[in-house]
Every structure is written in structure tokens, then in C-alpha cells.
Amino acid sequence: MDTFLQQLINGLTIGSLYALVALGYTMVYGVMKLINFAHGDLVAFSAYVGLTIFTQFYGSNALSLVNIVIVFCLTAIVVAFVGVLLERLAYRPLRTAPRLSAVVSALGASLVIQNAIMLIWGPNMEIFPADVFPSTSWNFGGVIISFTQVIILALSAVLMIGLYTFINKTKIGTAIRATAIDQDAAKLMGINVNRIIVTIFVIGSMLGAIGGLFIGIYYRGLTFDMGWLYGLNAFIAAIIGGIGSIPGAMLGGLLLGLFNAMISGYISTEWAETFTFILLIVILILRPTGILGEKTAEKV
Amino acid sequence: MNKTTSIATLFIVVMAVFPFLVDSAWLSIGITFLVFAVVAFSQDIILGRAGIFNMGHAIFFGMGAYTTAILNVHFGFEIIATIPFAIIVPVIFSILLAGPIIHLRGDYLLVATIGFNIIFEQVLKNNVFGVTGGPNGIFGIDVVRVFGYELWSDTAIYYMAFGLLLITFLIIRNLDTSKYGRALYYINKNEIAAKSMGINISYYKLFAFALGAAIAGAAGCVFAIQYSAVSPESFNFMQSVMFFAIVLVGGSASLPGIIIGTFVMFVLPELFTEFKESRYLIFGAAMVLTMILRPNGVWPATFGNIPTFLKKKAAKLKGSK
Numbered sequence: 001m002d003t004f005l006q007q008l009i010n011g012l013t014i015g016s017l018y019a020l021v022a023l024g025y026t027m028v029y030g031v032m033k034l035i036n037f038a039h040g041d042l043v044a045f046s047a048y049v050g051l052t053i054f055t056q057f058y059g060s061n062a063l064s065l066v067n068i069v070i071v072f073c074l075t076a077i078v079v080a081f082v083g084v085l086l087e088r089l090a091y092r093p094l095r096t097a098p099r100l101s102a103v104v105s106a107l108g109a110s111l112v113i114q115n116a117i118m119l120i121w122g123p124n125m126e127i128f129p130a131d132v133f134p135s136t137s138w139n140f141g142g143v144i145i146s147f148t149q150v151i152i153l154a155l156s157a158v159l160m161i162g163l164y165t166f167i168n169k170t171k172i173g174t175a176i177r178a179t180a181i182d183q184d185a186a187k188l189m190g191i192n193v194n195r196i197i198v199t200i201f202v203i204g205s206m207l208g209a210i211g212g213l214f215i216g217i218y219y220r221g222l223t224f225d226m227g228w229l230y231g232l233n234a235f236i237a238a239i240i241g242g243i244g245s246i247p248g249a250m251l252g253g254l255l256l257g258l259f260n261a262m263i264s265g266y267i268s269t270e271w272a273e274t275f276t277f278i279l280l281i282v283i284l285i286l287r288p289t290g291i292l293g294e295k296t297a298e299k300v
Numbered sequence: 301m302n303k304t305t306s307i308a309t310l311f312i313v314v315m316a317v318f319p320f321l322v323d324s325a326w327l328s329i330g331i332t333f334l335v336f337a338v339v340a341f342s343q344d345i346i347l348g349r350a351g352i353f354n355m356g357h358a359i360f361f362g363m364g365a366y367t368t369a370i371l372n373v374h375f376g377f378e379i380i381a382t383i384p385f386a387i388i389v390p391v392i393f394s395i396l397l398a399g400p401i402i403h404l405r406g407d408y409l410l411v412a413t414i415g416f417n418i419i420f421e422q423v424l425k426n427n428v429f430g431v432t433g434g435p436n437g438i439f440g441i442d443v444v445r446v447f448g449y450e451l452w453s454d455t456a457i458y459y460m461a462f463g464l465l466l467i468t469f470l471i472i473r474n475l476d477t478s479k480y481g482r483a484l485y486y487i488n489k490n491e492i493a494a495k496s497m498g499i500n501i502s503y504y505k506l507f508a509f510a511l512g513a514a515i516a517g518a519a520g521c522v523f524a525i526q527y528s529a530v531s532p533e534s535f536n537f538m539q540s541v542m543f544f545a546i547v548l549v550g551g552s553a554s555l556p557g558i559i560i561g562t563f564v565m566f567v568l569p570e571l572f573t574e575f576k577e578s579r580y581l582i583f584g585a586a587m588v589l590t591m592i593l594r595p596n597g598v599w600p601a602t603f604g605n606i607p608t609f610l611k612k613k614a615a616k617l618k619g620s621k
Contacts, residue, residue, distance in 0.1 A: 101595040232414065
């Protein structure tokens with residue numbers, strides 16, 4: 001029972017990281033019908049940017065709450081800027097091109113970001129400092145929860161509730177939902193589709209940046225090609241929840257995190273990825289639209 | 301003789317005499333080029349002709365190579381005797397793997413095939429049944445023996461790869477003029493229209509998968525012979541991305557386009573070794589740029605163009621309106 005509860009906590013932590021990243025995928029897919037392959041590498045990039053800013057602070061004074069907030073904000077802004085640049089350079093010129101051209105462009109952009117990371121920070125593993133957050137942890141009858149985990153769970157929950165409210169209650173959120181349903185009709189209703197797409201990239205990249213920072217703080221080891229792995233997992237989470245659906249991405253992320261934790265806790269860590277993909281393929285066969293995805297009839 | 305035929309003839313003649321013009325380093329680059337060109341053509345049957353978003357093509361290439369390696373090293377088969385297996389095993393797996401997911405819409409299929417590729421890589425690395433050799437792969441694959449002759453020289457391997465390329469050309473030419481090729485073309489252009497014409501979509505898509513897997517498997521066999529070793533890195537997800545990109549950057553269903561794509565992706569990096577560090581950065585940028593400037597590829601296919609007499613007729617009709 002202890003193992004189960006411990007893996008439940010770990011799974012929820014990993015799951016909220018997946019969910020933060022998956023939101024970026026699902027929002028872009030919802031509006032542009034494009035798998036943004038570069039998003040995973042953007043997440044890796046943000047971990048590196050965060051690390052660099054952290055080490056800059058680290059030399060002068062100890063990390064205080066204010067500093068950490070500043071680091072998070074700075075990283076989010078830098079990554080959002082790169083995300084918007086990505087959309088401008090790699091995706092906007094291809095909006096009317098064949099679907100596959102956009103996919104290749106996304107793959108190309110992913111390679112560019114991944115190798116830019118390698119050229120800037122070098123091919124070796126970088127290590128995040130251990131004491132970003134206080135290393136306190138609590139023990140509830142054998143189940144250990146660390147301070148970092150609490151922060152990750154709490155902040156992810158706040159961000160997700162915030163995003164959900166933003167999408168459902170504000171005017172821009174309504175415009176985003178309208179654009180996702182029908183771009184042309186949205187244009188006719190006076191929605192500036194270009195601006196909506198930029199907004200999506202800003203929000204997606206910022207959430208991804210926070211996810212990436214947490215991945216860095218939680219796992220500590222950074223490699224330039226880690227973006228693929230987290231990106232793919234997050235994308236699978238988005239599909240499990242129902243791609244294009246924002247609550248779906250949150251649910252999918254949490255479920256995939258739990259699934260991963262249970263597999264590595266009870267079955268094997270060597271085959272973890274294989275099980276993830278088997279789960280994906282089973283879901284694709286049984287329910288291709290995901291758990292919360294709406295079944296839409298194919299237009300003829 | 302029109303322009304296309306003369307370019308094709310020139311290409312084949314140059315490739316045929318290539319081993320006599322160059323030194324051994326160039327010869328091995330030539331073999332690599334031919335093997336990857338064959339794999340790219342087989343991917344083109346699936347992705348370019350049938351329009352199936354397959355991003356796991358390295359699986360079939362790898363299955364061919366590993367089948368040859370395992371049968372030769374662990375079971376003592378002659379290389380020649382492993383060729384049929386290197387073709388049949390990928391075909392069987394392509395049908396088993398693609399069968400349940402063939403009805404999925406584009407992007408879902410793409411993610412599912414990525415999944416297969418990652419599972420394949422993990423199966424190889426974790427040394428399943430103790431025959432795949434784990435992360436290091438399998439070493440010491442035998443030389444090819446035919447009627448007592450040992451074909452160990454690079455020139456011999458070059459001509460094996462060249463022969464395979466010619467066979468692939470022949471298969472593609474026959475495919476284009478057959479019922480199957482036309483069916484795939486219709487499915488690619490408009491799946492719903494093809495369905496309403498009575499074309500069995502799943503059957504033809506699986507056919508494309510099986511044919512692509514067979515050719516890739518044969519190429520894998522030559523790859524195993526060339527290096528006399530196989531390892532999981534050669535067949536990982538990144539390779540699949542490369543094959544996917546070659547077809548679309550070169551031009552779907554376009555033979556010269558794919559030749560150019562293979563050349564750019566696999567031969568140019570060998571020439572500019574000083575850029576090896578930033579190789580993929582340049583590739584990525586080139587992929588983005590090509591798609592923006594030429595969304596249909598560097599050399600788009602002309603197969604299926606509207607005949608000129610129909611165009612004239614249409615222009616006339618437009619004028620009379």
C-alpha cells in the first residue's frame with residue numbers, strides 16, 4: 001500500500017509536468033491542426049535557459065522567493081519570445097500549404113532548436129543545482145512528499161485552473177475556442193486569427209517553459225535531446241485526453257503520469273516507454289478521439 | 301528521347317561506372333547513398349504514393365538488417381539464404397503492425413508509427429530472447445558466398461546495392477502503370493472519392509505498407525552486408541524522421557526528387573565533415589526553408605498531371621463563357 005501511495009504522489013507530479021507541456025500541443029493542434037514537434041525542444045530549451053539564469057543568481061546571493069519568481073518569469077518571457085518567433089518563421093508561411101509540408105517544417109524547427117541547444121550549452125549533461133527549493137520533505141507513514149513536489153503540484157493546479165477560466169470566461173478565450181472550431185467563420189465574426197494564433201503560442205510556450213523548469217528542478221539532469229522524450233510523452237497525454245481539448249490535456253497528462261509511475265513501480269523501468277506506446281496504440285484503436293475528445297463527423 | 305528519359309539514363313550510366321572512377325572512401329559513400337536511396341523509395345511508396353503518414357520506416361529497414369544478422373550469426377545461415385527472410389519478416393510485421401491502425405486519420409497514424417519505432421528500438425536495446433545483442437548490436441556478419449566465390453570487396457557490395465536500386469525502379473515503374481498504383485494515387489488524392497468508386501482503402505493501404513516494407517527489408521540486408529554489423533542506433537526514430545523528410549523535401553512520388561533528397565541528407569554531410577557538429581542544425585533550417593519556398597518539394601512529381609489536350613479544351617470552354 002505504501003508503494004502504491006508513493007507512486008501515486010510521484011505519478012501525479014510527473015503527470016502535472018506532462019499536462020503543462022501537453023497544453024501547448026493541444027492548443028496549437030486545436031487551432032492549426034498541426035503537431036508542433038518543436039514544442040518538446042522548446043521545453044528542453046527553457047530548462048537550459050532557467051539553469052543559466054539560476055547559476056547567474058547563484059554566484060551572487062542565495063536564492064530567495066523573489067529571485068525564484070524572477071527566474072520563472074524571465075524564462076517564460078524568453079521562451080514565449082522564441083515560441084512566437086517559431087510561429088512567424090516556420091509555421092505562418094505554411095498555413096495554406098499541404099498538411100505534410102507543415103509537419104516537415106515542424107520537424108525541421110525541432111532539429112534547429114535541439115541542435116542550437118547543443119551548440120550553445122554543449123553536448124554533455126548539465127546538472128541543475130539541488131537546492132533551488134528547500135530540500136525539506138514530509139513523511140506520512142512511509143509516504144514521502146518533498147517540498148519540490150508540493151510546489152509542482154500546487155503551481156500546476158493553479159496554472160491549469162487559471163487557464164481553464166481564461167479559456168472559458170474571457171473574451172479572448174472565447175475567440176480561441178471559436179477559432180479552433182472554424183477559422184473562416186471566426187474571421188467573419190471579426191476575430192483576428194493571426195493574433196489568436198500568436199496568443200496561443202505565447203500561452204503554450206509559457207506553460208511549456210514552466211513545465212521545462214520544473215522538469216529541470218525535479219529530475220536535475222539536462223541533455224540537449226531530452227525534448228523529444230518529454231515532448232512525445234506530453235503529446236501522447238494530449239491524445240489520450242482528446243487532442244484539441246484543454247481539460248483533456250490536463251486529464252491525459254495526469255493519467256499518463258500515474259500510468260508511468262505504476263509501470264515503473266510495479267513492472268519494470270526498462271520497458272516504461274514501450275508500455276506508454278502500447279497504451280497509446282490501444283487507445284488509438286479503441287477510442288481515437290481520446291477520453292474527452294468530441295467525435296466529429298468527417299466533412300465531405 | 302525526352303528530357304526526363306535522358307536524365308534518367310545519364311544517372312544510371314554514371315552510377316554503373318562509378319566504382320571505376322573513385323577511391324575506396326568514395327565507394328563506401330556510394331554504397332550508403334544507394335542503400336538509403338532504396339529505403340527512401342520504399343518510404344515513398346507508403347508516404348508519397350499512398351499518402352500514409354508513416355514515421356516509423358526505419359523499423360522495416362532495421363528488421364531486414366537484423367533478420368540477416370541474426371540468421372547468419374546465431375543460426376549459421378548463408379547470407380544469400382537470409383535474403384528471402386529479410387524480405388518476408390518485415391512484410392509480416394508491417395501487416396501485423398499497420399493492420400489494426402490503418403483506418404486512423406493522418407496525424408494519429410503518424411504518432412502510432414512513431415510509437416512502433418520507439419518500441420522497436422527498445423526491443424533491440426533490451427536484447428529480447430538474447431538474439432538482438434543489446435545496445436551494441438550484432439558483429440561479425442559473414443561475407444556473401446555465391447557458388448564458392450566470396451564477394452567481400454566494396455565493388456561487389458556496390459553492385460548488389462545498385463542492382464537493388466534498379467529492381468526498385470522496375471517495381472515502381474510497374475506499380476505506376478498497374479491497377480494498384482492507380483488505386484493508391486486515387487486514395488492519396490481523395491480518399492472518400494476513391495472509396496465511393498469501390499476501392500478497398502484498407503486493402504490497398506496495407507498493400508503499400510507491405511511493398512514498402514519488403515523493399516526496405518532488402519535494403520536492410522545490403523546494409524548489414526556492407527558494415528558486417530548492425531546496431532540499434534542505425535534504425536532509431538531519428539532515421540525514420542530522415543526518411544520521412546527525404547521524401548517530402550525531395551518531392552512525393554518523384555524519382556529525381558528523392559534522389560536529390562537522399563543526396564542532400566546522407567551524402568553532403570560526408571563531404572563537409574567540418575560541419576558535423578552543426579549538421580542537423582543546417583538540415584533543420586534547410587527543411588523549414590525548402591517547405592516555405594517549395595511546399596511540394598524540390599522537384600515535385602509530374603505523375604497525374606492533366607493532359608495538354610484537356611487543358612486546351614478547358615481553356616477554350618473558359619473563353620467561350
